[in-house]
Amino acid sequence: MLDKGGAERRRDRPHLRVAAETDGAETAERLLHRTALGEEDAFAGLYDLMSPRVYGLCLRVLRDPAQAEEVTQEVLIEVWRTATRFDQQRGTARAWVTTIAHRRAVDRVRSAQAAGDRERRAAAGAAEPEYDAVAEAAASRLEHRQVRRCLKTLTELQRRAVTLAYYGGHTYRQVATLLEAAVPTVKSRIRDGLIKLRDCLEAAR
Amino acid sequence: MNPEVHTLIGAYALDAVDEEDRRLVDRHLEECASCEQEAAELREAAARLADVTVAEPPSGLRERVLAEARRTRQEAPPDRGPDPEGPAARSAERLLRPRPLPRLRRALAAAALAVVIAFAGGAVTWAVMQQYGEAETSGSDRLAAVLEAEDAEVVTEDAPGGGRVTVVSSASLDRAVVMVSGLAGVGEDRAYQLWLVNDEGQVSAGVMEPGASSATMVVDGIAEADVMGVTEEPAGGSESPTLPMVAGVDMTA
Numbered sequence: 001m002l003d004k005g006g007a008e009r010r011r012d013r014p015h016l017r018v019a020a021e022t023d024g025a026e027t028a029e030r031l032l033h034r035t036a037l038g039e040e041d042a043f044a045g046l047y048d049l050m051s052p053r054v055y056g057l058c059l060r061v062l063r064d065p066a067q068a069e070e071v072t073q074e075v076l077i078e079v080w081r082t083a084t085r086f087d088q089q090r091g092t093a094r095a096w097v098t099t100i101a102h103r104r105a106v107d108r109v110r111s112a113q114a115a116g117d118r119e120r121r122a123a124a125g126a127a128e129p130e131y132d133a134v135a136e137a138a139a140s141r142l143e144h145r146q147v148r149r150c151l152k153t154l155t156e157l158q159r160r161a162v163t164l165a166y167y168g169g170h171t172y173r174q175v176a177t178l179l180e181a182a183v184p185t186v187k188s189r190i191r192d193g194l195i196k197l198r199d200c201l202e203a204a205r
Numbered sequence: 206m207n208p209e210v211h212t213l214i215g216a217y218a219l220d221a222v223d224e225e226d227r228r229l230v231d232r233h234l235e236e237c238a239s240c241e242q243e244a245a246e247l248r249e250a251a252a253r254l255a256d257v258t259v260a261e262p263p264s265g266l267r268e269r270v271l272a273e274a275r276r277t278r279q280e281a282p283p284d285r286g287p288d289p290e291g292p293a294a295r296s297a298e299r300l301l302r303p304r305p306l307p308r309l310r311r312a313l314a315a316a317a318l319a320v321v322i323a324f325a326g327g328a329v330t331w332a333v334m335q336q337y338g339e340a341e342t343s344g345s346d347r348l349a350a351v352l353e354a355e356d357a358e359v360v361t362e363d364a365p366g367g368g369r370v371t372v373v374s375s376a377s378l379d380r381a382v383v384m385v386s387g388l389a390g391v392g393e394d395r396a397y398q399l400w401l402v403n404d405e406g407q408v409s410a411g412v413m414e415p416g417a418s419s420a421t422m423v424v425d426g427i428a429e430a431d432v433m434g435v436t437e438e439p440a441g442g443s444e445s446p447t448l449p450m451v452a453g454v455d456m457t458a
Contacts, residue, residue: 056260191215
């Protein structure tokens with residue numbers, strides 16, 4: 001499924017011609033559309049397609065398998081409940097689901113922080129492990145390679161700010177504290193870094 | 206385009222903002238179609254960061270999720286309306302059309318209309334720029350709804366330090382339009398912040414752009430509020446208000 005050279009084959013299934021993520025996205029959009037119509041089998045298909053992504057991200061942000069499992073369930077039920085609101089004009093189904101997942105995981109982190117849970121770790125300066133540790137552990141699938149390669153086009157500060165914010169679930173102010181950098185600097189590096197990531201990923205298509 | 210708020214789009218796309226910042230950006234995006242597109246693109250890029258964290262979920266989860274879905278009602282789709290011109294064009298037209306504002310007292314109506322006209326200009330640009338999709342409720346729609354509400358109440362208060370604050374509130378909509386104009390100038394590192402205040406305490410109702418001394422803001426959830434307070438805070442706002450208040454508008458009248 002990761003064979004970019006598959007363009008000549010499978011003329012009967014045109015969505016397989018391009019890179020894997022496009023294939024996945026199209027399938028996800030169709031499944032999400034049918035889910036919006038209340039089709040349970042489509043939702044089951046969507047679960048199979050998206051749950052490793054949702055669970056993996058929740059696990060990465062929360063670091064606690066039990067909480068990750070809980071939040072994954074919340075996320076997928078939200079996907080079921082609000083599938084009617086998905087608008088294909090505004091983005092891919094994959095991004096839509098991932099955005100819900102990240103938001104929920106981060107909300108859980110922040111409410112735990114408000115309760116004082118994770119603060120000791122932050123206070124102890126236990127910065128999130130470098131992104132490389134995550135990426136190295138991941139299989140070298142095509143999209144992984146793209147993300148890894150594109151992250152390498154960012155400056156050190158951009159990359160650390162973006163990954164701390166996303167995988168660590170930190171606010172940009174917290175990232176500034178962790179990196180001992182000025183808040184406005186971190187704010188603009190995050191945006192610059194994300195723009196660079198976007199441009200690199202788009203070029204890779 | 207406000208560069209301070211616009212820079213936040215990156216952090217916003219990563220969910221690396223607090224609620225206050227998120228509201229600031231949401232409002233900014235409502236007024237700026239190209240910014241909304243940038244935010245959507247950055248969200249797509251951010252979502253790719255989850256490519257490298259994929260992990261197999263516990264085996265029992267699938268059945269639990271599918272079972273819960275079976276007993277969960279799905280939401281109705283958003284009302285996209287039959288109007289081919291879309292809600293932005295519709296609201297612009299409505300804002301540009303002169304119409305009676307029955308509950309506005311004459312002097313205040315003039316000030317309110319000046320703001321509405323300024324907003325209408327923005328809405329027209331926005332409608333032209335809008336390339337795809339439909340905002341569920343644009344800022345100007347929300348503003349117009351308050352001004353048009355049957356139960357709209359207008360209160361205005363002169364700030365002792367100069368400038369004035371006008372609040373048009375609708376109890377039925379549980380929403381107010383707050384027009385702040387000509388407050389004392391502040392540096393780029395300071396900002397005026399609005400608060401909904403009652404006996405229990407206060408909640409932030411939004412932070413103005415750094416250095417700005419005038420703004421129009423739509424505030425939701427006003428039911429419990431007795432006073433709309435304005436304070437001067439560091440740029441980005443504070444968790445709790447710095448006293449004394451710059452202005453306080455009585456909303457119980």
